[in-house]
Amino acid sequence: MKFVIESCPTFIYKRITNAYKDALIRRGHEVVYLNPSSESQASVETSEVERQSFSDEYYKGLLASSTKDDVLLVFPNSTILNQVDDSSDDRRCHYEYFSGRIWFLHLDRIAGLFLKQEQSWRRMGDRVTHFCLEYEDAIDLREMGFERAFPIFHYSELEATDDRHSIDGVSFVGHVLPNFQQFYTEMRHLPFAHQIAADFWSRIACLDRAIDSSAVRYAKGLHPYGSPGFWKSKFSYRYVTGRMSIYFRGDLMERLPSGIPLDIFGGDPRYLLGDSIGRDGPAQQIDRKNTKYHSPIHSRAELERIYRNSPINLNVTSTQFDTAVVNRVPDVGAVGGFILTDRRGDLSKVTDVHQEISYSTLDELADKLDFYLTHDRERAEVARQLHEDIRAKYTYDRAIDYLMERGMSETSAASPYRVDLGCGKWKPEGYIGVDISPSSKADIIADLTRRFPFPASTVDVVRAHDTIEHLPDRIHTMNEIWRVCKDGALVDLKVPSTDGRGAFQDPTHVSFWNRNSFMYYCVEFPAYLELCHSYGFRGSFQLLKLEGQGEEREEFIHVVLRAVKGKPQDVLVRELRQSLDLRDENIVLLPDWQADPAVLYSELRGFFLSLAEREDGDRVTVLVCACDPQTPQQAASIDPEEALGEVFLNILIEEGIDLINSSCAISFVTQIDDAASEVLKSDASYRVLLAYDPDLEVSAPFDDIPVR
Numbered sequence: 001m002k003f004v005i006e007s008c009p010t011f012i013y014k015r016i017t018n019a020y021k022d023a024l025i026r027r028g029h030e031v032v033y034l035n036p037s038s039e040s041q042a043s044v045e046t047s048e049v050e051r052q053s054f055s056d057e058y059y060k061g062l063l064a065s066s067t068k069d070d071v072l073l074v075f076p077n078s079t080i081l082n083q084v085d086d087s088s089d090d091r092r093c094h095y096e097y098f099s100g101r102i103w104f105l106h107l108d109r110i111a112g113l114f115l116k117q118e119q120s121w122r123r124m125g126d127r128v129t130h131f132c133l134e135y136e137d138a139i140d141l142r143e144m145g146f147e148r149a150f151p152i153f154h155y156s157e158l159e160a161t162d163d164r165h166s167i168d169g170v171s172f173v174g175h176v177l178p179n180f181q182q183f184y185t186e187m188r189h190l191p192f193a194h195q196i197a198a199d200f201w202s203r204i205a206c207l208d209r210a211i212d213s214s215a216v217r218y219a220k221g222l223h224p225y226g227s228p229g230f231w232k233s234k235f236s237y238r239y240v241t242g243r244m245s246i247y248f249r250g251d252l253m254e255r256l257p258s259g260i261p262l263d264i265f266g267g268d269p270r271y272l273l274g275d276s277i278g279r280d281g282p283a284q285q286i287d288r289k290n291t292k293y294h295s296p297i298h299s300r301a302e303l304e305r306i307y308r309n310s311p312i313n314l315n316v317t318s319t320q321f322d323t324a325v326v327n328r329v330p331d332v333g334a335v336g337g338f339i340l341t342d343r344r345g346d347l348s349k350v351t352d353v354h355q356e357i358s359y360s361t362l363d364e365l366a367d368k369l370d371f372y373l374t375h376d377r378e379r380a381e382v383a384r385q386l387h388e389d390i391r392a393k394y395t396y397d398r399a400i401d402y403l404m405e406r407g408m409s410e411t412s413a414a415s416p417y418r419v420d421l422g423c424g425k426w427k428p429e430g431y432i433g434v435d436i437s438p439s440s441k442a443d444i445i446a447d448l449t450r451r452f453p454f455p456a457s458t459v460d461v462v463r464a465h466d467t468i469e470h471l472p473d474r475i476h477t478m479n480e481i482w483r484v485c486k487d488g489a490l491v492d493l494k495v496p497s498t499d500g501r502g503a504f505q506d507p508t509h510v511s512f513w514n515r516n517s518f519m520y521y522c523v524e525f526p527a528y529l530e531l532c533h534s535y536g537f538r539g540s541f542q543l544l545k546l547e548g549q550g551e552e553r554e555e556f557i558h559v560v561l562r563a564v565k566g567k568p569q570d571v572l573v574r575e576l577r578q579s580l581d582l583r584d585e586n587i588v589l590l591p592d593w594q595a596d597p598a599v600l601y602s603e604l605r606g607f608f609l610s611l612a613e614r615e616d617g618d619r620v621t622v623l624v625c626a627c628d629p630q631t632p633q634q635a636a637s638i639d640p641e642e643a644l645g646e647v648f649l650n651i652l653i654e655e656g657i658d659l660i661n662s663s664c665a666i667s668f669v670t671q672i673d674d675a676a677s678e679v680l681k682s683d684a685s686y687r688v689l690l691a692y693d694p695d696l697e698v699s700a701p702f703d704d705i706p707v708r
Helices: 011-026 056-064 111-127 135-143 180-187 193-205 212-220 228-243 245-254 269-273 300-309 328-335 362-374 376-393 396-407 474-484 515-521 526-535 568-580 597-612 640-655 674-683
Strands: 002-006 030-034 071-074 101-106 128-132 149-151 170-175 262-267 291-294 312-315 339-342 418-421 432-435 459-465 485-496 541-549 556-563 585-590 620-625 665-669 686-689
Touching (some): 002 011, 011 030, 111 228, 128 135, 128 396, 170 245, 515 526, 568 674, 597 640
Parallel strands (some): 002 071, 585 686
């Protein structure tokens, strides 16, 4: 296959694009590597082409000459992202002229890019695949209709070096500025500036705090969730939160204990804009004792030396990321160095020593800095494990395998849209598989402890066998299942029961279920459902099937639910109407079940004989009330079905009329709850009282039904 990759002007993305290029060539692919800053043209034998500069016509010509089998890889900061065809009516981006597949590697948040290029992405349809470093971005894209969106991690091509470089304390490679107030002053004209400031200080206090919830809350205050205005507002908010990253780092580093030496390689990022520090003013530096500044890093060898030889490398994740692990962590691990990083949700997937190398508060960071600077053996052991984890899972060869598997897959939705949660290697035919493990047969790699990777109300069938017991938050699990389901969608669950041993014996089971657990989510149990809503459950289901499996004890539960998107009461009413077999004319029959049996039987016999004379019996349903009309909560003193059976048998013997198989329908109303009241009030044609004065007062809902 042929891949087209454009290098990027910044050092980090030039490294990344070059690493992807080398990995593709190792796999035997042809690579056209566009390097606008290069002054040389590499040998064609290496399957790469470098150019010095590009005109719009060159870009359009190169892209238009592609075939449907080619792949264009687009990285952050690529020149091609800003190339627009002004001659086109809809100002198409130049990459839209590419004939093959286009893979966007969103190693920054999608916020700013989406605001500019949404229409281009929509025009290209399934030719585009999005790989997102931040999990929420992949889920957002899917919710907006971009089905080909997948999470991705950073990888590293760095190698351990024997070249020693004397560094005494803590190193930070990257951009950092002091004075958050300066940033806030520039942003205070924005309508959400005060909320951004609150996010800044909240995250200083709790370093693993997610900011995405603030963006969602802000957007929902302006627009309905999921509307175009909602997404625009959310991404505008997220774009600004990303811009405060360098000030956030500065504030955090100023708070480090003064006795810890800190070496900053880079600092003021003005050089990226072509400014000359010194000529255009002095560099902005954080005000902290024991801090040294060094020139920015511009070579891979120098970066490897610093990461390998620093006792501690410090990472402070950019504020645009809530869960993603940025490139410093795999880079430091790849060279065998030691790092401390603020705790992110994805870190546990990267390494087994995620607890040892992470911190969530400034106090925890200070304690770990002090400990690891004075405990060389422990620090070396953690670094060794991190190195092994990165070399095993996060090399660029592994990255290419992942991109090829996801980018070349066909993800057209099944019809109806069926998903199998936690499919593992046993995905059923006709289902979209979802799993957290890249080695599974999943079509979508997703973490089900977070937002499920489907838009609201899009799924027809959810299957989760031996899955939900592995998810810690039962309310979140049921909320997300309900959210993605269409109204009336089926939910097929199989889960170990706490009545057996299986629920507890597996060390990966973290939530526990039994028969009664599902009462809290179903409309058939309104008191439990109301209680569950107070716990945070937002939906409702209808219980269709609940059965246990096991020989000596109930080891498993098999549950089938139907998603209810309207009011739970509406579902009960709809089901009751169906079960009562309502027709054009629905007669409510109110016998006096406390009356003398001879009188009662005579009245029943007379009513049904008169009904048998009707020629339109197939239009009639008789709703036999099996309770006291004056006190509906009081059940009949005799069995209504047995009583009618005797009456029908008597009529058959004496009159030769077969009422049992007659055309009219007979249903029993055994419980007068809210659903039954609504059905009787709206659907009953009239009521007939037996052995009663027709003018006798009766209780609701019978008093709303006319008398005949």
